Amino acid sequence: MASLDRLSTALSKLPGIGRRSAERMALRLVLDRKQMMSELIAAMDEAQRELCCCSLCGSITSVDSDPCDLCSSSxxxxxxxxxxxxxxxxxxxxxxxxxxxxxxxxxxxxxxxxxxxxxxxxxxxxxxxxxxxxxxxxxxxxxxxxxxxxxxxxxxxxxxxxxxxxxxLASGLPSGSGIMYSDSLTLSRALSGRTDVQD
Amino acid sequence: MASLDRLSTALSKLPGIGRRSAERMALRLVLDRKQMMSELIAAMDEAQRELCCCSLCGSITSVDSDPCDLCSSSxxxxxxxxxxxxxxxxxxxxxxxxxxxxxxxxxxxxxxxxxxxxxxxxxxxxxxxxxxxxxxxxxxxxxxxxxxxxxxxxxxxxxxxxxxxxxxLASGLPSGSGIMYSDSLTLSRALSGRTDVQD
CATH class of the missing domain: 3.40.1360.10 (Dna Topoisomerase Vi A Subunit; Chain: A, domain 2)
Structure with missing residues (x-):
């Protein structure tokens, strides 16, 4: 089924999606083609029509408000x-x-x-x-x-x-973590970037 | 941006996709809307037109060949x-x-x-x-x-x-694995379903 393969291939190009996940997603979409697939197609059509990148900062914005809210806010x-x-x-x-x-x-x-x-x-x-x-x-x-x-x-x-x-940005231990879970590069950066607690 | 949210929501309904992954996927699609998103929309349109479930076994097949090849093969x-x-x-x-x-x-x-x-x-x-x-x-x-x-x-x-x-289906150790990596239910099922090596 060439169309199933094409769908899997298109899905596998998404970030963090491997071949097997793409196949599972494709099958699920085909099984629920009336609702889930239609919704996704509609959402993408809309996004394609209405979204673009801000010409200043590059963030996602709607085509009607370029520059984006972040750039135009006073x-x-x-x-x-x-x-x-x-x-x-x-x-x-x-x-x-x-x-x-x-x-x-x-x-x-x-x-x-x-x-x-x-x-x-x-x-x-x-x-x-x-x-x-x-x-x-x-x-x-x-x-x-x-x-x-x-x-x-x-x-x-x-x-x-x-x-x-x-x-x-400061480089160091992520919050909620400890030395035990840290790698040596992170540790050495956290040490050299240590902050004075009297401040 | 409502249309970005709608796209993320539609993507988060896919199997194995959480909220954060869906957002990453949505952003990537919007950034690459000319190619990646168009390809995915085209692949889904095609799949929606051409694929269905076999009326006998339920597997995915093309609408032109129902019952599917597995069911109709001699x-x-x-x-x-x-x-x-x-x-x-x-x-x-x-x-x-x-x-x-x-x-x-x-x-x-x-x-x-x-x-x-x-x-x-x-x-x-x-x-x-x-x-x-x-x-x-x-x-x-x-x-x-x-x-x-x-x-x-x-x-x-x-x-x-x-x-x-x-x-x-037989229940037991997955191949390429060992007792060390097995849980106790799998182990007890593997023991009770043990096979005779003289066979």
Missing amino acids: QRDDDVLCVVETPNDIMMIERSGGFHGRYHALMGNLSPMKGNGVSDLRFDVLRERMASHKFSEVILALSTDVEGDSTAAFITESLKGSGIKVSR | QRDDDVLCVVETPNDIMMIERSGGFHGRYHALMGNLSPMKGNGVSDLRFDVLRERMASHKFSEVILALSTDVEGDSTAAFITESLKGSGIKVSR
Whole structure:
């Protein structure tokens, strides 16, 4: 059944979905094609019509409100820009409630392995935004892996001499965890980034 | 963004997909709406048009070939019927290559918890098939949990006195595994179902 295979293949391209999960999902969709599959098709049709990426920060927004609410809100701190990898990261940080400035999603990180070079990411829009608006601090909320580190290094280098403060998220023990469950790199970063308790 | 929420909700109904995974999938689809989302919509449209469940065994087949290839093939053993829970199980058993008879998918198992009673499953079609064709053996390839056990008991009871041999799949250690990785119920079933090595 070629159409079942095609459906499995399309599903297996979703993040975190392997071949077997995709097959299970495809079968379930076909069994419940009247309701579950129709609902999913309708939801995707609607999303395709109504959603796009904000031309400034890159987060998901509706086509009627670009720039997005985060970029156009007057309530947010115009001094600080938080650079993230994906729109998903913006949602996560928003939920944490720990940041009230502006965002910029690069849509990935510098990774020779994935073929992501400087021109594949949203560095051009970032450069324009930095030129047109004077941020006093740029927070690099990037992954703590090799790709994240090199992306951070690239941005830090390009902002050298601009007088803009560049910071990265603290690296250390996740909350609710202990030393026992931690790996040695995390531990050594938590040690070197230790904070003074008298503060 | 209501349409992003609706897409996440529709995706979270897929088997094995939690809220966070559904959100990640929705974001990825919106980011890649030109290609990935279009492909998935096309694959589902096609599946909805072209696939259905076989009116005999219940497996997934194309609307042009109902009864399905497994039911209509003359190469298969007409004496043995394998009763399974889902079309997925049929695919798994076919891949194992260990069975060459006919199939019957119940589309679930007897489960008061899920609200699955006798009338919700394909017992009526099973009864018709058993009446119209004389199988010599019925293999119950059902789950080894409470629901599977009660479904098996129900079928066994209903076939009592019919002269048809009823069997269940062997329960024991999975291959490639050892006693160390086994739970006590599996072990006790493996012990009581032990096979004679002189055979």
